[in-house]
Amino acid sequence: MTKKLFDYQVDEPVEGFFLLKDAEVRIAKNGKKFLAINFQDTSGEISGKFWDASDQDVESFQAGRVIHLKGKRENYQGNPQIKIFQMRLTHDGEPKEVQQFVEHAPMNTGAMEEELNSFVFEITEPNWNRIVRHLLTQYHDAFFSYPAAKKNHHAFAGGLAFHTLSILRLAKAVADEYPHVNRALLYAGAILHDMGKTIEMSGPVATTYTLAGNLVGHIVLIDEQIVKACQQLKIDDQAEAVLVLRHMILAHHGLLEYGSPVRPHVMEAEILHDLDELDASIMMMQTSIAHAEPGTYTERIFAMDGRNFYRPEHDGTKAADPKES
Structure with missing residues (x-):
C-alpha cells in the first residue's frame, strides 16, 4: 500500500x-x-x-x-x-x-447541503432568510468546495461548508440551552460569517489569496455582498434587522486587531465569535493530535500562540486492552 x-x-x-x-x-x-x-x-x-x-x-x-x-x-x-x-x-x-x-471534508457536498438547508428553514425572520438564500445560491459551488483557510483550521476542500455546519450544530446546542438567544439571527450569522472567503481565496487547490482578499478581506467583502443583496431584493439595508445581521459578520473576529471593524455589541454576535474560535481551535488541535504518537507532544500550533499539546497514552481513540481491566 x-x-x-x-x-x-x-x-x-x-x-x-x-x-x-x-x-x-x-x-x-x-x-x-x-x-x-x-x-x-x-x-x-x-x-x-x-x-x-x-x-x-x-x-x-x-x-x-x-x-x-x-x-x-x-x-x-x-x-x-x-x-x-x-x-x-x-x-x-x-x-x-x-x-x-487533496484532503477533503469528512462529509460529501450533498449531505452538507441537506443539513445546512435544514438550518436555513429555521431562519424565521423573512429578510434574513431571503438574504441568506440569495447569497447561498450566488456562491453555492465555491461555498461547498473551498477550504475555510489557506492553513490552520479546515484547510481542506469543502472545509468552508464543514466549518459552517460545525458552528451551526454548536449554535443549536447553545440556543437549546439558552431560550433567550435569537436562534434565527445566530443561524443566519453563522452561515454568512465566512462566506466572503469564496472571494478572498482562489479555491481548494494550491490555495492563495486573491487581490481582493489581500486588500479588503473576507469580512468586508461579504458585508458588501449583503448590501448588494438587499438592493437586489428591495430590502432596506439601513433597517435594524439588516444592520444587526451585518454586525454579526463584522464583529465575528472579536477584536479590532484580529480584523473585525467592530467588537461584538449584540449577544448573538459574541456567541458567534466564541463558537467560531472554539471550532477553529478544536480542529487545529485534532489535526495535530492525530499526527502525534500517544505519549508525545504535537507540533507547535502557530495560530494557538505556538503551543503544543500532549496526547495521553490512553486518549480514548482505541479500545482498552481487556487484560488491563
Whole structure:
C-alpha cells in the first residue's frame, strides 16, 4: 500500500508522489534562491526547503503541480519537515490528477447541503432568510468546495461548508440551552460569517489569496455582498434587522486587531465569535493530535500562540486492552 506523508516516521526515507500545495520563492542568507514548499496528500501537509533553486526549478515546481519526491522525514523546532534529496515533475503514466492528493471534508457536498438547508428553514425572520438564500445560491459551488483557510483550521476542500455546519450544530446546542438567544439571527450569522472567503481565496487547490482578499478581506467583502443583496431584493439595508445581521459578520473576529471593524455589541454576535474560535481551535488541535504518537507532544500550533499539546497514552481513540481491566 502506498504510504502517505504522515505514515513516515522521523528519520525514515520518504519516496512518493505528492502535490505542491505551496512553493514560495525566497532568498537565503547567501543570496541564492530557494523554494519554501508545502507538500500535500490526503493525510495532510508537511513543509520542506528546496535549496539553491535555479530559474528552471522555480518555473517547474509551482504550486498545484504533482511531483515525485525522494527525501527524509525530520523534525525542525518541533514541527515535521521533509529534507529534500531529489524532486522532479511526474512523467507520463505516473499520477498527475491533482484531486487525488487533496484532503477533503469528512462529509460529501450533498449531505452538507441537506443539513445546512435544514438550518436555513429555521431562519424565521423573512429578510434574513431571503438574504441568506440569495447569497447561498450566488456562491453555492465555491461555498461547498473551498477550504475555510489557506492553513490552520479546515484547510481542506469543502472545509468552508464543514466549518459552517460545525458552528451551526454548536449554535443549536447553545440556543437549546439558552431560550433567550435569537436562534434565527445566530443561524443566519453563522452561515454568512465566512462566506466572503469564496472571494478572498482562489479555491481548494494550491490555495492563495486573491487581490481582493489581500486588500479588503473576507469580512468586508461579504458585508458588501449583503448590501448588494438587499438592493437586489428591495430590502432596506439601513433597517435594524439588516444592520444587526451585518454586525454579526463584522464583529465575528472579536477584536479590532484580529480584523473585525467592530467588537461584538449584540449577544448573538459574541456567541458567534466564541463558537467560531472554539471550532477553529478544536480542529487545529485534532489535526495535530492525530499526527502525534500517544505519549508525545504535537507540533507547535502557530495560530494557538505556538503551543503544543500532549496526547495521553490512553486518549480514548482505541479500545482498552481487556487484560488491563
